[in-house]
Amino acid sequence: MNDPLIEALHEHEPLSDPLEEVHLRxxxxxxxxxxxxAEIARLDRSLxxxxxxxxxxxxxxxxxxxxxxxxxxxxxxxxxxDRAGTA
Numbered sequence: 761m762n763d764p765l766i767e768a769l770h771e772h773e774p775l776s777d778p779l780e781e782v783h784l785r786x787x788x789x790x791x792x793x794x795x796x797x798a799e800i801a802r803l804d805r806s807l808x809x810x811x812x813x814x815x816x817x818x819x820x821x822x823x824x825x826x827x828x829x830x831x832x833x834x835x836x837x838x839x840x841x842d843r844a845g846t847a
Contacts, residue, residue, distance in 0.1 A: 775781045 775784065
């Protein structure tokens with residue numbers, strides 16, 4: 761992550777007050793945590809979308825296999841042969 765607070769921490773002169781230094785480091789840590797939480801939320805939404813799409817794809821495949829098992833793939837050819845034979 762390219763965070764200005766992290767850059768400031770590396771480039772700044774150590775503060776004379778150790779308590780201020782701790783506060784600075786805590787601010788940086790809080791910023792990193794907020795960014796990580798946002799990224800986790802985004803990834804979680806993406807995972808939910810992926811699961812939903814995979815479920816829908818599985819349902820469609822089940823439908824296709826069911827139709828193929830019922831002879832859906834050969835019905836059109838049989839009808840065309842019957843019509844050609846009677847013409």
